Amino acid sequence: xxxxxxxxxxxxxAAIEDFLDSRLPGIDCVPYRLHQAMRYAVxxxxxxxxxxxxxxxxxxxxxxxxxxxxxxxxxxxxxAYSLVHDDMPCMDNDVxxxxxxxxxxxxxxxxxxxxxxxxxxxxxxxxxxxxxxDDPETQLSMIKQLAKASGSRGMAGGQAFDLDNVGKTLTLPxxxxxxxxxxxxxxxxxxxxxxxxxNHLNQTQLEKLDxxxxxxxxxxxxxxxxxxxxxxxxxxxxxxxxxxxxxxxxYVSILGIREARELAxxxxxxxxxxxxxFGDAAMRLRQVTDFIIKRKF
Amino acid sequence: xxxxxxxxxxxxxAAIEDFLDSRLPGIDCVPYRLHQAMRYAVxxxxxxxxxxxxxxxxxxxxxxxxxxxxxxxxxxxxxAYSLVHDDMPCMDNDVxxxxxxxxxxxxxxxxxxxxxxxxxxxxxxxxxxxxxxDDPETQLSMIKQLAKASGSRGMAGGQAFDLDNVGKTLTLPxxxxxxxxxxxxxxxxxxxxxxxxxNHLNQTQLEKLDxxxxxxxxxxxxxxxxxxxxxxxxxxxxxxxxxxxxxxxxYVSILGIREARELAxxxxxxxxxxxxxFGDAAMRLRQVTDFIIKRKF
Numbered sequence: 296x297x298x299x300x301x302x303x304x305x306x307x308x309a310a311i312e313d314f315l316d317s318r319l320p321g322i323d324c325v326p327y328r329l330h331q332a333m334r335y336a337v338x339x340x341x342x343x344x345x346x347x348x349x350x351x352x353x354x355x356x357x358x359x360x361x362x363x364x365x366x367x368x369x370x371x372x373x374x375a376y377s378l379v380h381d382d383m384p385c386m387d388n389d390v391x392x393x394x395x396x397x398x399x400x401x402x403x404x405x406x407x408x409x410x411x412x413x414x415x416x417x418x419x420x421x422x423x424x425x426x427x428x429d430d431p432e433t434q435l436s437m438i439k440q441l442a443k444a445s446g447s448r449g450m451a452g453g454q455a456f457d458l459d460n461v462g463k464t465l466t467l468p469x470x471x472x473x474x475x476x477x478x479x480x481x482x483x484x485x486x487x488x489x490x491x492x493x494n495h496l497n498q499t500q501l502e503k504l505d506x507x508x509x510x511x512x513x514x515x516x517x518x519x520x521x522x523x524x525x526x527x528x529x530x531x532x533x534x535x536x537x538x539x540x541x542x543x544x545x546y547v548s549i550l551g552i553r554e555a556r557e558l559a560x561x562x563x564x565x566x567x568x569x570x571x572x573f574g575d576a577a578m579r580l581r582q583v584t585d586f587i588i589k590r591k592f
Numbered sequence: 593x594x595x596x597x598x599x600x601x602x603x604x605x606a607a608i609e610d611f612l613d614s615r616l617p618g619i620d621c622v623p624y625r626l627h628q629a630m631r632y633a634v635x636x637x638x639x640x641x642x643x644x645x646x647x648x649x650x651x652x653x654x655x656x657x658x659x660x661x662x663x664x665x666x667x668x669x670x671x672a673y674s675l676v677h678d679d680m681p682c683m684d685n686d687v688x689x690x691x692x693x694x695x696x697x698x699x700x701x702x703x704x705x706x707x708x709x710x711x712x713x714x715x716x717x718x719x720x721x722x723x724x725x726d727d728p729e730t731q732l733s734m735i736k737q738l739a740k741a742s743g744s745r746g747m748a749g750g751q752a753f754d755l756d757n758v759g760k761t762l763t764l765p766x767x768x769x770x771x772x773x774x775x776x777x778x779x780x781x782x783x784x785x786x787x788x789x790x791n792h793l794n795q796t797q798l799e800k801l802d803x804x805x806x807x808x809x810x811x812x813x814x815x816x817x818x819x820x821x822x823x824x825x826x827x828x829x830x831x832x833x834x835x836x837x838x839x840x841x842x843y844v845s846i847l848g849i850r851e852a853r854e855l856a857x858x859x860x861x862x863x864x865x866x867x868x869x870f871g872d873a874a875m876r877l878r879q880v881t882d883f884i885i886k887r888k889f
Contacts, residue, residue, distance in 0.1 A: 320745060325749070325769075326749050327752060328752065328756055329748070329749060376709075385705060386702050386705065403682075408682060409744075413675060413744035414750070415709065415712055416742045416744070417737050417749065423733070430732075434728075435728055438716060438735060439721050445712050446713035446714055447627060447706075451713065454624060455623035455703070458623060458703075459625055565650050573816050
């Protein structure tokens with residue numbers, strides 16, 4: 296099963312890479328520098344966790360794999376834009392991302408700003424330019440869902456909440472609130488948009504899936520905090536140990552490593568319990584969840 | 593007619609203000625600072641030229657005025673996000689906008705960055721959350737149109753092209769290329785999205801309207817350059833004379849004041865010629881065009 300999962304993962308990652316490559320404007324297209332920077336920020340890196348979730352949820356919903364690729368790519372573009380902006384000097388001021396200099400270091404701050412802006416726009420362009428659901432009303436609701444997940448009451452809001460609380464002590468519920476927005480919302484969108492690529496699942500099933508996605512989103516962040524505390528910069532591809540250095544509250548700083556690890560396992564257990572109700576159709580989602588929990592980078 | 597236009601304008605501006613006020617998250621909504629900054633950047637200012645165009649085009653298409661208000665608001669949010677980001681230190685580094693300190697001065701750079709990001713997202717949320725066209729396929733195409741107009745081959749691309757050419761001498765066609773993207777694309781989107789709020793206009797009429805919108809977009813920028821060269825900071829509500837100071841190519845720097853003024857009038861003439869084919873139904877569009885050309889701020 297593991298070998299099978301690895302080849303499925305590689306196929307999905309290649310499909311996303313190809314699709315993004317085809318949809319990002321070429322470097323021979325004016326303005327050159329912006330298009331270079333957009334491609335630099337998106338292509339050739341990343342685990343593509345969100346697209347993998349979109350593919351896996353699409354498989355559960357028996358959706359066309361081409362549709363799942365588009366929604367996965369759109370969610371990945373939102374994620375990529377957020378990384379470019381979060382790395383900028385006025386935010387986290389980071390110089391390393393996916394083992395390469397960050398966008399504003401490789402190019403310049405103004406270009407990084409416009410790169411993030413344009414990647415966000417491209418995500419919405421992708422979601423509106425071809426048929427992605429069995430009916431156009433559902434497609435409109437998918438766009439709404441991604442917008443809500445990304446905006447001031449989703450991902451960007453979580454980042455703002457984070458900034459508002461640097462140096463402060465957060466309670467566990469506050470930390471959870473932050474991460475439900477900062478990372479959780481987009482992971483949830485990846486799952487739900489993948490599932491909406493067909494009308495196969497009924498309302499009850501979609502609600503269960505949404506529940507699952509919340510567990511996975513939190514688990515992802517707990518593991519991220521563990522990796523930041525335990526890994527080295529070389530394995531991580533981004534600056535390790537930054538959370539502690541910046542006095543940022545994390546699951547590790549609040550719970551300690553052992554309890555944080557236990558929490559991740561509990562969340563995986565909760566997520567799996569929901570997936571079991573879907574039987575074999577949820578196999579890929581189960582594997583992606585396991586990959587998220589056990590990853591080393 | 594002028595008094596009538598003034599009261600129509602005031603009504604439209606009030607409708608946009610009310611709608612934006614109702615849709616921007618309240619300042620009692622976490623994260624507080626981000627929501628304060630979003631409201632600061634959007635409410636209580638601006639001529640709302642783009643919404644006026646959306647309302648006027650909606651009137652031409654006999655569209656529901658509530659739909660035109662939503663698309664006008666969405667286009668205005670994209671415009672507002674671009675101002676917040678363009679004013680930042682790594683871009684134009686401006687401190688005054690609409691007679692108030694710019695967003696990063698009033699708040700801070702990180703908040704301004706997230707504010708622009710979240711305003712863009714909200715624009716797409718607005719376009720996807722309620723019925724805005726006679727059929728959902730048209731609504732999807734409107735979202736696509738706004739995305740194309742805003743992204744790296746529209747507004748953001750124009751801004752990047754501008755940055756790439758600071759201090760260089762542009763030819764008139766290059767300057768036109770820049771402005772067709774930087775300001776023209778969004779103005780065109782305002783007109784076309786307003787018109788698409790109903791299925792009343794046929795394809796030929798929509799193409800004519802698009803042609804009109806291109807003329808207006810260029811005229812808007814020529815007048816902007818004239819105002820920057822002629823007006824004072826007090827009337828303009830933003831720092832005047834910055835173009836010359838920053839050695840930026842403008843219609844005034846390339847053509848001189850008299851020829852730039854003549855170009856604006858010629859563009860108005862071309863725009864009116866198209867509108868005349870629509871007869872009285874285009875009255876508001878004619879008035880808004882006249883307002884754009886004759887404005888003093």
